[in-house]
Each structure stands twice: as structure tokens, then as C-alpha cells.
Amino acid sequence: METIKGRVKNYVFHNDENSYSIARIITEDEQLVTIVGYFPIVSEDMNYVFHGTWVKHASYGDQFKIESFQKCDDQSESGLVSYLSSPFFHGIGQKTAEKIVETLGPDALKKITADKTVLKKVGLNAIRIEKFYQQLIENQTNEHILVALYGYNLSGKLAMKLLNQYQMLTLEKLEENPYRLIDDIEGIGFIKADEIANKLGIAKDDLRRIKAAIIYAMQNIAYQNGDLYLTDEQVRQYAYQVLGNDIELELAIEALIEEKRLILDEDRYYLALSYFTEIKLADKIKELAKNTNKVYDHGYLETLLDSVEIQRNMQYTKVQKEAIITALSNPISVITGGPGTGKTTIIDGLLEVYRIYNKLNFKNPAIYEKIALMAPTGRAAKRMKELLDMDAKTIHRHLGYNYDGLFAYDEYHLMPHDLIIIDEASMIDLFLAHKLFTAIKNEAQVIIVGDVDQLPSVGPGQVLTDLIESNVIPVVRLNEIHRQAKDSKIISLASSVNQQNLTDNDLISDNDVYLYRASPDKIKDVIIKQVEGALNEGYNMIDDIQILAPMYKGDLGIDNFNKILQEKFNPNPGEGITYGDKTYFVGDKVIQLVNDPERLIMNGDIGVVKAIKYNQQNEQYMVVSFDDNDVMYDKGDLEELNLAYAISIHKSQGSEYKIVMIPMVRSYMHMLKKELIYTAITRAKQYLIILGDMHLLVYAANHLQERRQTTLAYRLNSEITHQEKEEDDISPYDFM
Numbered sequence: 072m073e074t075i076k077g078r079v080k081n082y083v084f085h086n087d088e089n090s091y092s093i094a095r096i097i098t099e100d101e102q103l104v105t106i107v108g109y110f111p112i113v114s115e116d117m118n119y120v121f122h123g124t125w126v127k128h129a130s131y132g133d134q135f136k137i138e139s140f141q142k143c144d145d146q147s148e149s150g151l152v153s154y155l156s157s158p159f160f161h162g163i164g165q166k167t168a169e170k171i172v173e174t175l176g177p178d179a180l181k182k183i184t185a186d187k188t189v190l191k192k193v194g195l196n197a198i199r200i201e202k203f204y205q206q207l208i209e210n211q212t213n214e215h216i217l218v219a220l221y222g223y224n225l226s227g228k229l230a231m232k233l234l235n236q237y238q239m240l241t242l243e244k245l246e247e248n249p250y251r252l253i254d255d256i257e258g259i260g261f262i263k264a265d266e267i268a269n270k271l272g273i274a275k276d277d278l279r280r281i282k283a284a285i286i287y288a289m290q291n292i293a294y295q296n297g298d299l300y301l302t303d304e305q306v307r308q309y310a311y312q313v314l315g316n317d318i319e320l321e322l323a324i325e326a327l328i329e330e331k332r333l334i335l336d337e338d339r340y341y342l343a344l345s346y347f348t349e350i351k352l353a354d355k356i357k358e359l360a361k362n363t364n365k366v367y368d369h370g371y372l373e374t375l376l377d378s379v380e381i382q383r384n385m386q387y388t389k390v391q392k393e394a395i396i397t398a399l400s401n402p403i404s405v406i407t408g409g410p411g412t413g414k415t416t417i418i419d420g421l422l423e424v425y426r427i428y429n430k431l432n433f434k435n436p437a438i439y440e441k442i443a444l445m446a447p448t449g450r451a452a453k454r455m456k457e458l459l460d461m462d463a464k465t466i467h468r469h470l471g472y473n474y475d476g477l478f479a480y481d482e483y484h485l486m487p488h489d490l491i492i493i494d495e496a497s498m499i500d501l502f503l504a505h506k507l508f509t510a511i512k513n514e515a516q517v518i519i520v521g522d523v524d525q526l527p528s529v530g531p532g533q534v535l536t537d538l539i540e541s542n543v544i545p546v547v548r549l550n551e552i553h554r555q556a557k558d559s560k561i562i563s564l565a566s567s568v569n570q571q572n573l574t575d576n577d578l579i580s581d582n583d584v585y586l587y588r589a590s591p592d593k594i595k596d597v598i599i600k601q602v603e604g605a606l607n608e609g610y611n612m613i614d615d616i617q618i619l620a621p622m623y624k625g626d627l628g629i630d631n632f633n634k635i636l637q638e639k640f641n642p643n644p645g646e647g648i649t650y651g652d653k654t655y656f657v658g659d660k661v662i663q664l665v666n667d668p669e670r671l672i673m674n675g676d677i678g679v680v681k682a683i684k685y686n687q688q689n690e691q692y693m694v695v696s697f698d699d700n701d702v703m704y705d706k707g708d709l710e711e712l713n714l715a716y717a718i719s720i721h722k723s724q725g726s727e728y729k730i731v732m733i734p735m736v737r738s739y740m741h742m743l744k745k746e747l748i749y750t751a752i753t754r755a756k757q758y759l760i761i762l763g764d765m766h767l768l769v770y771a772a773n774h775l776q777e778r779r780q781t782t783l784a785y786r787l788n789s790e791i792t793h794q795e796k797e798e799d800d801i802s803p804y805d806f807m
């Protein structure tokens with residue numbers, strides 16, 4: 072860190088919201104320097120010390136990136152006079168300002184702050200002294216707070232966030248309980264809060280610390296393992312991982328339960344939000360299932376289905392017919408099955424029967440106020456739209472996610488639709504399910520379609536599994552693979568993996584499946600050759616070819632594959648934009664890593680870098696094209712992006728690719744589970760290429776993913792409603 076001294080000449084840019092600023096300063100030795108960073112508007116008359124580092128900007132040369140700053144104790148006399156007579160102080164004119172500086176000298180401010188009565192020497196009366204002093208303190212408070220925050224090792228950006236959140240009370244709030252920042256300030260987690268607490272001298276066994284660690288441990292587990300609750304032993308085990316095991320947890324657990332931040336239900340510990348979300352979801356689904364206001368004429372439905380068969384030139388199987396009739400004659404139902412079992416065919420058939428039954432005009436756009444087709448990812452929604460030739464959107468879009476981060480439809484503003492069909496439902500986590508279902512009116516009919524054997528959702532819970540296992544809503548399972556799909560070895564291999572009975576016959580290349588037995592050191596070369604071959608055949612790197620792997624690190628991890636494939640297939644394309652250890656170039660294939668409904672991009676969306684440019688603040692940004700949606704990424708946004716020549720199997724859920732290549736090596740072993748491999752294999756539409764050790768395929772098929780700890784099925788089954796269970800005035804709304 073270096074230090075420069077100077078005064079601000081002018082602000083080139085200042086963002087009121089986050090205080091990101093660019094300013095020119097004149098240094099002690101009369102040099103003009105550009106400073107950038109997060110800082111407020113400061114007086115242009117005062118001298119400041121700036122701490123930071125020099126950075127080189129590609130077009131604008133050297134800039135000083137500031138981390139902290141402080142007003143100098145000594146100011147030039149003329150600067151001080153200008154400051155005191157500026158609008159920062161009402162009621163002080165040029166004459167009085169000059170007199171203050173003349174009488175008290177260049178460190179006048181320091182003297183007045185220490186003892187305001189020194190102003191008597193200047194001839195100010197008590198009232199004016201008080202008024203002046205108040206303004207001085209007010210003007211200095213923000214700076215004082217910031218200086219104190221820098222002292223806690225907070226970056227300029229976080230410090231400004233704190234100041235914006237707590238204003239004048241920032242230091243009191245921070246010192247009272249630094250762990251509150253975890254909840255209040257985005258970007259501060261337990262580790263950072265703990266660092267501040269340590270500086271404040273908060274003891275390792277302080278109750279506030281232990282409570283925060285328990286919550287942190289539980290949140291981490293919920294997101295890593297997808298569990299909704301922990302057992303007593305697990306709570307302790309994970310809290311000890313954060314705190315070390317010589318800490319007494321009893322009091323903190325009791326206090327958290329007392330504060331209703333942790334809920335103990337029988338012998339299960341839940342975070343309040345997870346607990347109440349699960350209960351509310353279960354209550355809502357039970358409510359939807361009760362809706363019997365629409366009585367369907369089964370005989371008529373069957374007659375219509377017969378005519379749709381003729382119209383579509385399709386002989387539905389018995390189970391497929393059962394699925395269509397069940398879905399249409401129940402308020403809420405589930406259809407589950409693997410690839411090629413006819414899920415899409417069934418949705419198409421039931422929509423047609425529904426149309427005729429209700430005498431609807433599907434060509435009229437108003438139909439989309441009655442029928443909603445949705446899927447959790449953009450890609451899955453797009454596929455649904457293409458296959459069904461009807462409009463389909465992501466769940467977030469249907470819920471009307473707004474720029475302000477709120478949903479237009481929620482439990483108070485219900486969606487207008489009478490029929491709601493949700494595809495790829497295995498990907499829906501507890502929180503999204505809660506948002507979606509609570510926004511559905513009780514009279515609506517809901518059809519949930521998905522492949523329950525795939526990986527569970529990335530977020531906590533296993534909603535589809537729980538809905539099926541609850542036995543409270545009708546479920547139709549499609550097991551038969553259909554004619555056109557029957558010849559596909561991809562589908563038979565997927566099915567063998569899923570049923571855990573891989574035979575020798577499954578392990579030979581045939582038709583659309585290529586199994587390359589190769590040692591790990593050969594795999595990268597083989598992949599490059601295969602990609603080259605596919606490109607020569609006219610396949611496209613962005614849309615058609617996908618390498619899937621279970622982990623990021625290591626020689627055969629996703630990161631390394633991306634590096635190698637980028638070098639090989641997008642070489643020397645000009646200026647790049649670097650974030651962390653990755654550099655993106657125009658033409659690169661990229662993947663969005665988190666849901667960003669505001670910008671209409673979702674976790675797992677694949678795009679291509681279209682341009683790299685500079686914004687008004689002379690910072691680089693990148694334009695990524697996702698289908699026909701162009702999205703801008705500042706450097707700060709690049710955390711949400713990754714190269715996508717290779718992606719994780721988890722991220723591939725809900726998407727399909729013409730050609731899928733899956734390396735299969737020992738270093739993946741701890742990740743290899745049936746659900747993972749099944750999901751990876753079923754992503755391939757035309758060709759599946761597995762490279763490496765085929766014994767590992769058998770190994771993977773024999774290992775099941777650990778079950779998630781959830782209680783949705785139990786709650787759906789339970790007769791006891793939430794209201795009866797309430798022991799006191801606690802309401803789920805307090806936690807939402």
C-alpha cells in the first residue's frame with residue numbers, strides 16, 4: 072500500500088448509490104493524479120492522505136486505486152479558510168473563517184474538535200459556537216466512520232455499504248454485534264465478521280460468535296448438501312468445524328431456539344426460513360389438492376383422447392393414456408419418466424384434449440392468461456416451446472421477477488392461469504417451489520413433469536422426490552421407452568445405469584454411443600481430436616458440443632479442459648478481459664453461474680462473447696450473447712460467469728446437447744454417483760462419447776447419491792396442520 076497527499080480538484084464520476092468515484096487530485100508536489108475507488112464527496116479545499124495502490128489502465132495510464140483516506144490534521148491556511156466559508160458550514164463568512172484560521176492556526180479543526188470553547192477566542196458567542204461545532208461534527212462523521220471502518224480491514228466498497236446501511240449509527244451497530252453484518256450486508260460472511268469481532272476483542276467463546284457460527288454452519292450445509300434440517304450430532308459436528316471443538320454450544324443453541332432463529336421439531340434442527348418455507352409449501356400443496364370444483368367427465372376425456380390419437384397419428388400406451396387422464400382430471404399431479412418415455416408427447420396430447428374439452432382457441436394470444444407452460448431454466452423453457460409449438464417461459468419470468476428484485480406474482484397477487492404445466496421439475500428447489508406454488512390460485516390445475524432419477528436441485532430440498540413419495544398426489548411413472556427412441560443406445564445405457572444393471576453389452580460402443588478406453592494422459596488429446604472431427608462435420612462448438620465433468624480442479628477438471636479448449640479453438644482473438652485466473656476473448660463459449668432474472672439470464676445458460684469494450688469510466692466490459700439476449704458484464708459481474716467448453720454435470724441439468732463427451736477417470740471417483748452419471752448421459756441427443764476407464768461407469772452406477780434430509784413428504788402426509796402445531800404467536804410471515 073502506498074500513500075499520496077493532495078486535494079481533490081474535481082470529480083470525474085460519482086455514483087450516489089455505491090459511492091464509486093473517479094476524481095482528479097493535485098498532489099503536494101503539484102502533480103495531477105487520477106484516483107479511483109469507493110469514497111464520498113469530500114471538500115475540494117482540504118488536504119487528504121490517500122492510501123492505495125497504483126494501477127495501470129489500458130487507455131488511461133496510471134491511476135491510484137484508493138482503499139482508504141483521511142483528512143490531514145494540518146491544512147494550508149487558504150484551503151482551510153475556503154473550507155470554513157464553503158456551504159459545508161452555514162453562517163460562517165469569509166471574515167469569520169479567516170479569523171478562525173488566524174487565531175487557531177492550520178490545525179484549527181483538530182483543536183475545535185477536541186475542545187469547542189477555543190472558538191471563544193475568535194469572538195463567537197455560545198450559540199454560534201454550538202451551531203458551528205454541530206456542523207463540523209456532522210461534516211466529519213462520515214469520514215470518521217469510514218476511517219474507523221478501514222481500520223477494521225474493510226475494503227472501501229464494503230465500508231461504503233455499511234455507511235449507507237447504518238448511517239450515523241454505523242460504528243455503534245458494528246461494535247454492538249459485528250455478526251449482524253452477515254445478515255445485513257451483502258458480501259460479508261462469517262469469516263469477515265469474525266475478523267472484525269476479533270479486532271474488537273470479542274472472545275472466542277462469546278455467545279454472539281457461537282450463535283453466528285451455528286447459523287453459518289447450517290446455511291452452508293443447506294447449500295452444499297441440500298439438507299433442510301440437521302440432527303443434533305450434525306449441528307455439533309458442523310459448528311465444531313467452524314469453531315474448533317473446545318467450544319460449549321449448549322447456551323447458543325438454546326438462545327437461537329428461544330429467538331426462533333433455529334427451530335427444533337422433534338429431534339430435527341431447522342433454520343427458521345427453511346422450516347417455515349417447507350411448512351407453507353406443504354400447506355399450499357394440500358390446499359391445491361383439495362380443489363375439486365371442476366369435475367371432469369372421464370368418459371368424455373377418453374373419447375377426446377381417442378380422437379387426438381387419430382389426429383396426432385400416435386398410439387399412446389396404456390400408461391401414457393393414464394398419465395393424460397390423471398393429469399387432466401386431478402387438481403395436481405406428477406408425471407415422471409426418463410428420456411424417451413414420452414413426457415413431451417404426453418404434454419402435447421393433454422394440451423390438445425384440454426383445448427377441445429374447454430373449447431379454447433390456442434391461436435389467440437389471450438390463451439396465455441389461462442395456460443402457463445414453464446421450466447426452471449431458459450434452455451429447458453426454450454426446448455418446451457420448440458417441441459410443443461406453444462409459448463413457454465422460465466418459472467422466474469412467469470412469476471414476473473422485477474428489476475427491484477421482487478416478484479409480481481406472489482401469495483397476495485396470484486397468477487391468473489387455470490392450467491399450469493411445469494417441466495424439468497427435478498431441478499426445482501424448496502425456495503423456488505414455495506415462490507411458485509404460493510403464487511398459484513387454489514382453483515388452478517397443476518401438472519408437474521420431470522425425471523425423478525436425475526440429480527436433485529442445486530438448491531436445498533428435493534421437491535419432486537418428496538411430492539412423489541408423499542403419496543398424497545397422483546403420480547404416473549412412465550417406464551417404457553418408445554419406438555423411435557428404442558434404437559438409441561444412449562437411452563438404453565441411461566436406463567441400465569438408472570436400474571443399476573449394466574451388462575457387458577452396455578459397455579461396448581454401438582450406434583450413437585462411443586466408449587473410448589484410454590489412459591488419463593491420453594484423454595485430453597482424444598477430446599481435442601473428437602471436437603475437431605465434430606466441427607469438421609459441421610457441428611457447432613457453442614450449441615452442439617459439450618464436455619461434461621464432475622469437478623473443476625485437477626488435470627482432467629473442468630477448468631483445465633476450458634483452458635486447453637480455449638487455446639485450441641479460440642486462439643489469438645485480440646484483446647481479452649481478465650478476471651481471476653481466467654481471460655475471456657471474443658468468440659469464447661461461456662456459462663452463467665447464478666440466476667439473474669433481472670437480466671433474463673439463468674444459472675446454466677450458455678452464451679458466446681460478442682464484444683469487449685470500455686465504458687464511460689474507462690473500465691472494460693464484455694457483451695455476451697445468450698440466444699437473442701445480449702447481456703453486459705462489468706468486471707465485477709464476471710464472478711457470475713465461466714468458460715463453458717467444459718461444464719459441470721450439475722450445471723448441465725435441464726439442457727441437452729447433440730454431442731456430449733464425458734471423461735471417466737479415477738480422480739473423479741469420490742464424485743461418481745448413479746444420479747450424476749445418469750444425468751450426464753441423458754444430456755446427449757445424438758452422440759455420447761465416454762472416455763477413460765469403463766469400470767468406473769459400473770462403479771458409479773452402483774453408488775447412490777446420499778439422500779437429502781427433508782420433511783416435505785412427511786408434512787404433506789401429516790394430518791396436523793401448521794396452525795394446530797403453533798404453540799405461541801410465532802408466524803411464518805415473521806421469517807419470510
Ligand SMILES: Nc1ncnc2c1ncn2[C@@H]1O[C@H](COP(=O)(O)OP(=O)(O)OP(=O)(O)O)[C@@H](O)[C@H]1O
Pocket residue numbers: 385386387388391408409410411412413414415416417553554555556
Ligand atoms: N406411444 C408412442 N408411440 C410412438 N412413439 C412414441 C410414443 N410415445 C413417445 N413416442 C416417441 O418417442 C420419442 C420420445 O418421446 P418424448 O420426446 O415425448 O419423450 P420425453 O420423455 O419427453 O423424452 P426427452 O425428455 O428425452 O425429450 C419421441 O420421438 C416420440 O414421438
